[in-house]
Amino acid sequence: MLMSSAFLVSALVQFALGLLMAAMLGPVEFGLYALAFAASVIGQALVFEWVRLSITRFEGAGAEVSARLRRIVLVLIVVVTALALAFYMLGGEKRVLFALTISAAALWGFAECRGATLRARFAEKSYAGLLAARALASFALMSLAAWLWPRADVVLAAQMLAIFSALILHRIAFGENPASRVAGGGTAPPLSSLIAYAVPIVATNAAYLLLFFGLRLYIAARLGLGEAGSFSLALDLGLKLVMTIGSALDLYLFQLAVRDERDKGHAAGQARLALNVSIVFAVLAPALVGLWLILPSLEALVITPAYRATFAPYLLLLLPGLFLFGLVQYAIHPAHQLASRTLPLVLASGVAASVVFLVLAIPGVSPIAPARLPGPALLLGMLLAALVLWRALATPPPVDWKVFLPRLALALIGMIGVAWPIRLGIEPGMIALVSTALAGGLAYLTIGWFTNLADVRNWRRAETKNGA
Numbered sequence: 001m002l003m004s005s006a007f008l009v010s011a012l013v014q015f016a017l018g019l020l021m022a023a024m025l026g027p028v029e030f031g032l033y034a035l036a037f038a039a040s041v042i043g044q045a046l047v048f049e050w051v052r053l054s055i056t057r058f059e060g061a062g063a064e065v066s067a068r069l070r071r072i073v074l075v076l077i078v079v080v081t082a083l084a085l086a087f088y089m090l091g092g093e094k095r096v097l098f099a100l101t102i103s104a105a106a107l108w109g110f111a112e113c114r115g116a117t118l119r120a121r122f123a124e125k126s127y128a129g130l131l132a133a134r135a136l137a138s139f140a141l142m143s144l145a146a147w148l149w150p151r152a153d154v155v156l157a158a159q160m161l162a163i164f165s166a167l168i169l170h171r172i173a174f175g176e177n178p179a180s181r182v183a184g185g186g187t188a189p190p191l192s193s194l195i196a197y198a199v200p201i202v203a204t205n206a207a208y209l210l211l212f213f214g215l216r217l218y219i220a221a222r223l224g225l226g227e228a229g230s231f232s233l234a235l236d237l238g239l240k241l242v243m244t245i246g247s248a249l250d251l252y253l254f255q256l257a258v259r260d261e262r263d264k265g266h267a268a269g270q271a272r273l274a275l276n277v278s279i280v281f282a283v284l285a286p287a288l289v290g291l292w293l294i295l296p297s298l299e300a301l302v303i304t305p306a307y308r309a310t311f312a313p314y315l316l317l318l319l320p321g322l323f324l325f326g327l328v329q330y331a332i333h334p335a336h337q338l339a340s341r342t343l344p345l346v347l348a349s350g351v352a353a354s355v356v357f358l359v360l361a362i363p364g365v366s367p368i369a370p371a372r373l374p375g376p377a378l379l380l381g382m383l384l385a386a387l388v389l390w391r392a393l394a395t396p397p398p399v400d401w402k403v404f405l406p407r408l409a410l411a412l413i414g415m416i417g418v419a420w421p422i423r424l425g426i427e428p429g430m431i432a433l434v435s436t437a438l439a440g441g442l443a444y445l446t447i448g449w450f451t452n453l454a455d456v457r458n459w460r461r462a463e464t465k466n467g468a
Contacts, residue, residue, distance in 0.1 A: 002124040002125065002127075002128050004214070005248075006127060006128035006131045006132065007131065007247065007248045008123075008244065008248050009131070009132075009135070010132075010134065010135045010454070011070045011130040011244045011248075012246075012361060013123030013135040013139060014135070014138075014458050015240070016139075017138060017139055017142060017143075017263075017375060019455070020146075021146055021155060022066055023143065024143070024146035024147060024150055025150050025151075025152065025155065027146070027147055028046075029100060029151055029152045029155075031116070032094075032097065032152035032385075033155055033411060036097055036100070036152060036153075037104075037156070037159075038069065038099040038103075039101050039105075039256070040077075040101050040102075040104040040105045040263060041105075041108070042209075043101075043102065044104075044109045044112065045202065045205060045206070046107075046202065046206075047076055047080060047105060047106075047109060048069060048073070048076060048105075048106075048108075048109025048113060048196070049109075049112075049201075049202050050125065050194070050199055050201075050202055050207070051072065051073055051076075051109075051113050051118075051198075052112045052113050052116045053197070053198040053201050053202070053337075054110075054194040054197065054198050055069065055113060055116040055120055055200075056116050056119065056255075057197060057258065057337055057338075057340070057380055058189060058194070058197075059116075059120035059121065069194075071151075072191075073109070073110060073113055074110070076106070076108045077109070077110060080102060080103070080106040080109075081102075081103060081106055081107055083102055084099045084101075084102035084103040084106075085098075085099065085185065087099050087102060091268060094153075096153045097152060097153040097156065098423050100153055100156045100157055100160065101156070102423055103160065104156060104159070104160050105243075106405075107163055107164060109164065110167075111134070111166075113164050113168060114130070114167065114170075114419050115127060115130060117129075118130065119214055119251055120121060120255060121256075122255065122259075123174075123259075124357065125174075126170070126174040128279055129170055129173060129174060129464075130166065130174075133165075133166035133169050134162065134163055134166040135169050136170075137162035137163070137165050137166045138162040138163070138166075140162070141158040141159070141161055141162040142155055142158045142159050142162065144158070144159035145157070145161060146158075146173035148393045154306035162320060173224065182231055183246075184459060189195030189445075193340075196342075197337075197340050197342055198342070200342035200343050200345055200346045201333075201337070201342050202304065202350075202427065203346050203447065204333075204342075204345040204346050204348075206347040207346070207349035207350055207352070207353050207361070208325070208329075208349055208352070208354055208459075209352070211349075211352060211353040211356055211381070214353070214356065214360070215231070215235065215346055215356070215358055215360075215377075216228055216231065216232050217373045218234070218360045218370075218373075218374060219231040219370075219371070219374065222370045222371075223371060227310070227371070228308075230311060230314065231310070231311040232308050232312050232415060233303075233307055233376070234310075234311050234312075234314035234315040234318060235314070235318060237315065238291070238315055238318050238319060238322045238363075239286070239322060239325075241287060241291060241328075242287075242288070242323070242325060242326040243262075243329075244324050245284060245287055245326070246280065246284065246326045246329055246330035247282060247330070248277075249279065249280055249283060249330060250330045250334065252434050253272075253276040253279060253280070253367075254334045254337070254338075256272055256275070256276070257269055257272040257273050257334060257338055258338065259275060260272040261338060269338060270395060270397055270398060270400065271443040273334065273335050273338060273397035274398045274399045275454065275455060276331070276334065276397075277331045277332070277335075277397050277399050278399055278404055278453075278454035278455070279454045280326070280330050280331040280412075281327065281404070281408065281454070282408060282448065282453050282454040282456075283330060284326045284327065284330075285323070285364075285408060285412060286411070286412060286415060286440075286441070288319050288322070288323050289412055289415060289416065289440075290415070290419075290440055290441065291315075291319070292316065292436060293321065293415075293416070293419045293420070293423055293436050294423075294432075294436050294437055295312055295315070295316075296428040297428040297429055297430070297432045297433035297436065298431070298433065299311060299312060299428070300428040300429055301429065301430060301433065305406035309375040313372075314371075314374075314375075316375075317372060317374070317375025317376070317396075318374065318375050318378060320375070320379045321350035321375060321376075321377075321378030321379040321381070321382050322378070323414055324379065324382035324383055324385075324386055325378075325382050325392045327386060328348070328382060328385050328386050328389060331385060331391045333345060335393055335396070336389065336393065337395055338393065338448075339393075340392075341370065344388065344392035345389070346390055347362075347388060347392075348384075348385040348386075348388040348389045348392075349385065349386050350383035351381070351385055351463070352381035352382055353381065354381075355377070355380055355381040355384055356377045356378060356381040359376070359380060359381075360373060360374070361375075364413065366393045384402055404453070405452070406452045407448070407451040408453060409445040409451075410447055410451060411443075411451065411453055414443045414444065414446075414447045415440045415443045415444040415447075416440070417443070418439045418440055418442075418451075419436045419437075419439050419443070422435050422436045422439055423436050
């Protein structure tokens with residue numbers, strides 16, 4: 001669990017750093033930085049993500065994939081860097097920012113591949129050290145850069161320097177981690193197999209990015225840019241919560257499924273997937289219910305008055321669809337990835353995006369007001385995606401839904417029953433937020449423990465036995 005904990009801490013640091021950059025840079029320069037950062041992430045995903053996914057899936061299965069792909073990664077870095085230099089030579093007012101944006105994609109792609117290798121080898125201390133170095137270096141260098149030169153290109157350069165420095169320090173401190181090399185040492189699959197496995201996942205992620213962009217664009221076109229800002233604030237908060245929790249779980253749980261299938265066979269891998277589905281379900285559900293319970297206090301503490309009229313209504317409408325998105329990404333996708341059958345992921349994401357855009361395209365037929373339409377559209381699209389993916393599994397993970405769902409419902413009802421009177425009885429603010437979260441969380445955990453929700457009483461014991 002050290003890897004997941006390190007990821008969560010790093011995510012919190014990055015969130016705080018984003019708020020600090022917004023305050024220090026000001027709206028215009030922060031907007032430029034945000035666009036450049038987003039473009040770099042997209043570039044990294046399109047060029048390097050297939051490498052990271054291949055390492056995550058096959059390195060943990062006993063093949064030295066990272067060693068096989070090292071030269072390819074270096075070639076990709078050279079190509080992307082040459083493209084950045086070409087953009088700089090073309091000139092223009094923002095040529096430095098454009099060149100840094102492209103270069104950053106190469107650096108972050110290499111860093112993500114390095115982190116994926118450490119995760120696949122279960123080098124938990126080394127992975128936590130890499131994230132800690134990145135977080136501390138980014139916070140220090142970016143804050144100093146924004147204070148001395150509050151410009152987007154300077155801050156982006158400082159962020160790149162921070163990641164490069166973290167990689168060097170990590171290499172000095174941990175080396176190549178030979179003791180953490182994955183067991184097996186088998187031959188890596190051919191390059192064509194790696195591409196066939198990973199490219200559909202990259203396409204899937206692109207479809208979901210387009211889906212969420214389409215929701216924002218719809219609100220902007222129908223209700224104006226101001227309303228789109230309010231909608232984006234709600235969408236970003238809910239989406240970041242789901243993706244942070246889901247990614248932290250996936251970092252650990254998927255590697256366990258890969259290991260169990262490698263060491264104990266297909267049946268053991270399926271059993272682990274079933275447990276993983278239950279765990280993701282049992283963690284995401286109370287997180288989003290808890291967000292609903294603390295929403296009045298959250299608004300009072302962190303949402304400025306200009307957004308409060310629309311923030312809660314938008315977020316509440318989006319939460320069911322975001323919950324299903326989390327289940328699709330972090331509970332069902334891994335089952336297809338373990339089977340190396342990733343084409344259904346593309347089909348499901350295409351179905352989801354098509355349904356959402358179709359619903360949004362017929363507002364005149366729908367009785368739902370335009371401002372309320374994105375929530376139901378997202379819910380319908382993700383529900384169909386989940387059904388397509390589950391039906392496409394040759395052997396679905398053997399989750400005992402008749403046992404799991406009643407236990408989950410009981411724990412959630414207990415959580416709401418304890419937290420709701422506090423929400424109603426205390427003025428929204430820090431005391432209400434902490435009291436509601438603690439009381440509801442303790443109630444959920446207590447009921448979950450006594451009902452053995454997601455086999456919680458035996459899970460840690462099993463991991464200790466397996467040496468995780």
